[in-house]
Amino acid sequence: MxxxxxxxxxxxxxxxxxxxxxxxxxxxxxxxxxxxxxxxxxxxxxxxxxxxxxxxxxxxxxxxxxxxxxxxxxxxxxxxxxxxxxxxxxxxxxxxxxxxxxxxxxxxSDRHPWFIESKRSKASPKRDWYIWHDGKPDGSAPNNWKSVFGGDAWEWDADTEQYYYHGFLKEQPDLNWRNxxxxxxxxxxxxxxxxxxxxxxxxxxxxxxxxxxxxxxxxxxxxxxxxxxxxxxxxxxxxxxxxxxxxxxxxxxxxxxxxxxxxxxxxxxxxxxxxxxxxxxxxxxxxxxxxxxxxxxxxxxxxxxxxxxxxxxxxxxxxxxxxxxxxxxxxxxxxxxxxxxxxxxxxxxxxxxxxxxxxxxxxxxxxxxxxxxxxxxxxxxxxxxxxxxxxxxxxxxxxxxxxxxxxxxxxxxxxxxxxxxxxxxxxxxxxxxxxxxxxxxxxxxxRNGEPALNQGTYTPISSTDQLIAYRRDSPHGDSFLIILNLTSRPCRYRQTDLLLKGQVVVATAPELEDTPIEADIYLSGDEGIVVRLEPIGNTS
Missing domain, CATH: 3.20.20.80 (Glycosidases)
Structure with a gap:
């Protein structure tokens, strides 16, 4: 396509x-x-x-x-x-x-040439490429920030007597994006x-x-x-x-x-x-x-x-x-x-x-x-x-x-x-x-072949304790109704306003495919359907 x-x-x-x-x-x-x-x-x-x-x-x-x-x-x-x-x-x-x-x-990585150079000395031209900082007066880390991977986010470097910041592993020093x-x-x-x-x-x-x-x-x-x-x-x-x-x-x-x-x-x-x-x-x-x-x-x-x-x-x-x-x-x-x-x-x-x-x-x-x-x-x-x-x-x-x-x-x-x-x-x-x-x-x-699904509008239709129903519509008039049962118990979707007509084109249970929909749509547990809707006024 x-x-x-x-x-x-x-x-x-x-x-x-x-x-x-x-x-x-x-x-x-x-x-x-x-x-x-x-x-x-x-x-x-x-x-x-x-x-x-x-x-x-x-x-x-x-x-x-x-x-x-x-x-x-x-x-x-x-x-x-x-x-x-x-x-x-x-x-x-x-x-x-x-x-x-x-x-x-x-x-x-802490083995990137940038960090190796940055770590060489406080006077390194790449020192400010990473986040280095003195400790507090008692020698502890500059602040209380944590690493996503556990522990403190500051690593002490004894050679240059400063900490560097790593939001993840100590082998992953953070770059200084303010530079x-x-x-x-x-x-x-x-x-x-x-x-x-x-x-x-x-x-x-x-x-x-x-x-x-x-x-x-x-x-x-x-x-x-x-x-x-x-x-x-x-x-x-x-x-x-x-x-x-x-x-x-x-x-x-x-x-x-x-x-x-x-x-x-x-x-x-x-x-x-x-x-x-x-x-x-x-x-x-x-x-x-x-x-x-x-x-x-x-x-x-x-x-x-x-x-x-x-x-x-x-x-x-x-x-x-x-x-x-x-x-x-x-x-x-x-x-x-x-x-x-x-x-x-x-x-x-x-x-x-x-x-x-x-x-x-x-x-x-x-x-x-x-x-x-x-x-x-x-x-x-x-x-x-x-x-x-x-x-x-x-x-x-x-x-x-x-x-x-x-x-x-x-x-x-x-x-x-x-x-x-x-x-x-x-x-x-x-x-x-x-x-x-x-x-x-x-x-x-x-989805690849239908503008209603890959570009069209989204309109919520219904939501209950069991199901979600919504429409997808394209500017060209093609429309789909999607009904999903998010439980393992059977449920019913009742059409209450304008009666929609159409046919199931994809379903979690393939036996449902090609069947027309009725005013009341019954779904088994763990079931979902995609319905291609007939244009409004189509009586064929």
Whole structure:
């Protein structure tokens, strides 16, 4: 299908996140790589995906699996070569797949040449590229800020007798984005990849990039409970989401806009009103600040419905919505809400207004995999073992087939494979009309081909304790009614005003497809339908 004229590709695309270590291993070392991704592009094209977002592939000591970057313009040999990346880009574009890279601007690796030079002495020309500060008179850290990965966020350097700030691991020192030289160096890194032809960036922890100039203490969090990460003990009002960050985001937007039809997507975990500020005052911020509402809310129809309406109502006039159900930091969708509701969630994700992002493996219903303590690799899990916060369970190898190691590799992979892989895999589901994969493909293909679904308006129709119903309408008159039962009990949707006529085109239970709808629509538990509506007045 050709793209509609004058509509940016990222508004109508379905984005697919690839965690490269876990997607496909072509060189038989147990770790996914760029050649592995290339080998699966035909699958992604078949599925209907229009853009892939690849988690970091830069040179890195891998303290945080690539989010500790030691060279912003290179490729980690674990994943391949720059020639491999160039081939991936060309092969993807040949299949009408756009490529987004993960850009990590908040911090570098402590082995990045910039930090090595910065740490050399207080007089280093790059000293101010990072956040260095004297301790308090008693020698303690400059303030009470916490690391997301546990413990204090300040690390003492005995050689230069100052602390440096790290919002994450001590191996991930934060850059000083108040320094114009840092800004230009990072913009140039973005230009390097844009010159190669990448189609944009997902920007890591965008809201962390600027810190309070006075380094004031964060206040205690009155709602903290012991089961939460220690980071949550304080409200990060001075260490994140500072007003000056928006000028930085606007500059990033200028860099990307100079290359035409490219996109910036910001990773931002903030309440809705704060999130909306990242669109910029003149829609000159991020094209799409990631919307994580569906990752965090209880799976309860009234709350989901209210959140959708709140989000739609808060969007700035030119702001484009987006939706996320899974990523590399959160438990998998199927493990959060169960296999049956995961099918309903697929319908929701792919019929709401805005750009959906799909996490690899969710399309086949992959679960979190229990990882024994001695096999934990994630630094968050290793640093806080008593809180069971490892992200490894949602990062396990993609399940391609029933061959050993799920067809991901011919050798033991870096994380264990789900024991259910023999029946939960792409090959088993690809030609199964009733499978999760078939449902995702039908939804994606329908969305790709229907302006009402990929561009049209959203109108809430009904919300009860069990169901959500809404319409999607295009300017050309095509319309769809979506009804979702978010419980395991049967429910009824009663048409009360104008009687709508139409036919089910996609359903979580394929037996419902091609059936007409009645005045009263009955859904079994864990059921969802997409109805193509007849034009009003059609009596045929």
């Amino acid at each position: 050709s793209m509609p004229e004058n509509v940016p590709w990222w508004k109508t695309a379905v984005i697919y996140q690839i965690y490269p270590r876990s997607f496909s291993d072509a060189n038989r070392d147990g770790i996914g790589d760029l050649q592995g991704i290339i080998g699966k592009l035909d699958y992604l094209q078949w599925l209907g995906i229009r853009a892939i977002w690849i988690s970091p592939i830069y040179p890195s000591p891998m303290a945080d699996f690539g989010y500790d970057v030691s060279d912003y313009t290179g490729i980690n040999p674990i994943f391949g070569t720059m020639a491999d990346f160039d081939r991936l880009l060309n092969e993807a574009h040949a299949r009408d797949l756009n490529v987004l890279l993960d850009f990590v601007p908040n911090h570098t 114009s030289a840092v800004q230009e160096a990072m913009y140039n890194a973005m230009r390097f990849w844009l010159d190669k032809g990448v189609d944009g960036f997902r920007v890591d922890v965008m809201w962390h990039m600027i810190k309070d100039a006075q380094l004031r203490d964060n206040p205690p969090n009155p709602d903290y409970v012991e089961s939460q990460p220690t980071y949550n003990q304080l409200l990060p009002v001075y260490s994140t989401d500072q007003p000056e960050v928006h000028a930085i985001v606007a500059e990033m937007r200028k860099v990307v806009d100079a290359y035409g039809d490219r996109v910036i997507i910001g990773e931002i975990y903030l309440p809705i009103q704060q999130l909306m500020a990242y669109y910029g005052p003149q829609n000159d911020g991020a094209h799409m600040p990631f919307n994580f509402l569906l990752l965090n809310l209880p799976w309860h129809a009234p709350e989901i419905s209210a959140a959708i309406d709140q989000y739609e109502g808060a969007l700035p006039a030119e702001g484009w919505p987006n939706w996320v159900l899974g990523n590399h930091d959160r438990p998998r969708l199927t493990s959060r809400i169960g296999e049956h509701q995961a099918r309903v969630a697929a319908v929701l994700l792919l019929t709401l207004r805005g750009t959906p992002t799909l996490y690899y493996g969710d399309e086949i219903g992959m679960h979190d995999v229990p990882i024994p303590a001695e096999e934990i690799r994630d630094p968050q899990g290793l640093n806080m073992p008593d809180k069971d916060l490892s992200r490894d369970p949602c990062r396990t190898p993609m399940q391609w087939s029933d061959r050993p190691y799920a067809g991901f590799s011919e050798v033991a992979p870096w994380l264990r494979v789900d024991k259910k892989y023999a029946r939960v895999n792409v090959e088993a589901q690809r030609n199964n009309y009733f499978s999760m994969l078939s449902l995702y493909r039908k939804l994606i293909q329908l």
